[in-house]
Amino acid sequence: MLEVKGLTKVYRPKKGPSVRALDNVNIKFEDTGMVFVLGKSGSGKSTLLNLIGGLDSSTSGEIIIKGKSSKAFSQSDFDSYRNTFIGFIFQEYNILQEFTVGKNIGLALELQGKRADAAAVGKILEQVDLTGYGARKPAELSGGQKQRVAIARALIKDPEIIMADEPTGALDSNTGKQVFETLKKLSKTKLVIIVSHDREYAEYYGDRVIEFADGRIISDIKKYKAEGKAISAGISVIDGSIMHVKAGHEFSPSEKAAVIGFLEGAPSDMILSKDERSNTEFRKMARIDADGNKESFEDTTPQNTKLKTYDPSKFKLIRSRLPFRHSFKMGASSLKTKPVRLFFTVLLSAIAFGLFGLADTMGAYDKYTVTYNSMQESNINYAAFVKSVGYKDEERDYVSWTNERMSDSDFDKLAQKFPEYTFDKAYSMTDTDFMPYLYESYGKKFAPGVYYTRNPYGYFGSALDFEGYVEVENDGFNARGYTLLAGGYPSAVDVSAGGITEIVVSKYIYTFFEDFDYTDPAEGAEDAEDAEDAEDADPAVSTLRKTEINAEQDLIGKIITLGDRSTPLAERQKFKIVGVVDTKFDGERYKELKQPLESDVNVMDMLLPMELANMGSYCYHTMMFVPSGYRAALKEASGQSAFVNVRDQ
Ligand code: ADP
Ligand code: MG
DSSP states (O other), X not given: OEEEEEEEEEEOOSSSOOEEEEEEEEEEEOSSEEEEEXXXXXXXXXXXXXXXXXXXXXXXXXXXXXXXEGGGOOHHHHHHXXXXXXXXXXXXXXXXXTSOHHHHHHHHHHHTTXXXXXXXXXXXXXHTTOTTOTTOOGGGSOHHHHHHHHHHHHHTTOOSEEEEESTTTTSOHHHHHHHHHHHHHHTTTSEEEEEOSOHHHHHHHOSEEEEEEXXXXXXXXXXXXXXXXXXXXXXXXXXXTEEEEOTTOOOOHHHHHHHHHHHTTOSSOOOOOOOHHHHHHHHHHHTBOTTSOEEEEEEOOTTTOOOOOXXXXXXXXXXXXXXXXXXXXXXXXXXXXXGGGHHHHHHHHHHHHHHHSOGGGGTTOOHHHHHHHHHHHTTOOOOOOOEEEEEEETTTTXXXXXXXXXXXXXXXHHHHHOTTSOOOOEEEXXXXXXXXXXXXXXXXXXXXXXXXXXXXXXSSOXXXXXXXXXXXXXXXXXXXXXXXXXXXXXXXXXOSXXXXXXXXXXXXXXXXXXXXXXXXXXXXXXXXXXXXXXXXXXXXXXXXXXXXXXXXXXXXXXXXXXXXXXXXXXXXXXXEEEEEEEOOOOHHHHGGGGSOOOSSOOHHHHHHHHHHHHHHHHSGGGEEEEETXXXXXXXXXXXXXXXXXOOOO
């Protein structure tokens, strides 16, 4: 299921020499079992986990998941891979302190679009041996129990792989054991990869132990059962050195001779023990089971590794989106404190009630009138509508929500319902074959904080992206009450290979370049390593490619490409920024989100990131403004070109 091939990671710190944290690492993992990654501090264990988890990119080499190479992954594939395929367990627990254990799990269930009733929560608690702990607050749990709540949360997405980096690092050995026991149980059906420096635990719990030193594998061993060699029905010999005799066995003359033969010629003193307690101890230490078989380790080889073959074309990642129901709850709880949040609450409730059929939860409530009045009162002049459809995956008891394209008649219905408003069609980027991520246009793939990534649940940033595109006519911004800060309206459309289409970006997108500089896309810069590595390789290139952006005007004329990294740069569609428009994004309000989120966040801390996430998904700030006719051109080119594939409405 999982394979790493030639994996190499070179860190190039700003100061000091570069570090080869991983050096050509090759591992083929079986689909289940408990794999320990051992090694001294600095040997590359965490780096390996981060790369496998898609939290960081490798300098060279690849990760193959169910036959599909990470090289063929887009950024959003990586996001879904992280969000649905892999469960992470960190040393810090990542649980919400204000909520009970049950509520913590319930929220995590809802975030995955699953039903969060008592039965569902109970089922998860049972899996981590915490039945009956649902009503407790995290503060009333031991470290080991908290860690198991964290495991429970990781389990909710029903990941196929669970990864833990020193999961018991903060625990004493006894509580550590409980965590390992729980993980061991889970490893019967999942691949569990654990980074640890504790050899004793690794050998006790691990089905496989891979040891690292200086970024390389120095040993890779696998547990196997050395079966005792039976001399007769009651006597067996393990590994030629331990004799196992069943209780109450009666020795025949030939057996007596065999026993004497075994005992004679021993290299050191021997102990023949009838003492039950000593024998139990010995059994445990030498890992001999009741049938006289002994667990030992042997080198991992292709012969003793059970690998399934996967058809890469069958590999599907579930795109996870925050269910609105949850956003609504969060929004409602903050309603009293911050009036501005009313906007989002109202917006989300309109979407949730209107399109999710949740109206019965608020029987007598005239949602349209209330929404409309609230919007008026709060001076809100626009709202977003999306159509979202839930698909139930019976096998995994999982509902995944996907936003579906509104049909023209959906659109007409809305326009009729709200005649006072002007409606814009915003097209999602996801049905074009290029992904809307601005990889090449700045040096770092992962911006710190969630200000630009708008993904508070991933815990980690991902690249800035456009959520969609809107066609604008000349003068179209005035009609919407927006002002152009620099440049003008877009007009050129060219969707052929390598063609350049003119766009206007929002001030929000502009500030991204102000913060991170504009980097001219260059062939090969994004290959295998991130652009930073390429710059290090040739400083002259880096100065040439990088431009500081200090005013809106500086961005005019700049070309960006959106990240389909498998298409050569020359053939990729390009966008020339011809204008910057103020869509009234309140940057001040969110500016603290430019810092990384703390790992121990509480609910209130999450409100602002959630608000930004929702807004980012449904506002003009994240739209690319294209000339009218752009979509028609895309549609016409669809089918003729390998990288334009516009779905029909
Ligand atoms: P381990 O988890 O085994 O302790 P790591 O994978 O964290 O080891 O680190 C491997 C090597 O890479 C170490 O020498 C470490 O200093 C270096 N390293 C890790 N992360 C970075 C980074 N972001 N920048 C520079 N060097 C790093
Ligand atoms: Mg580490």
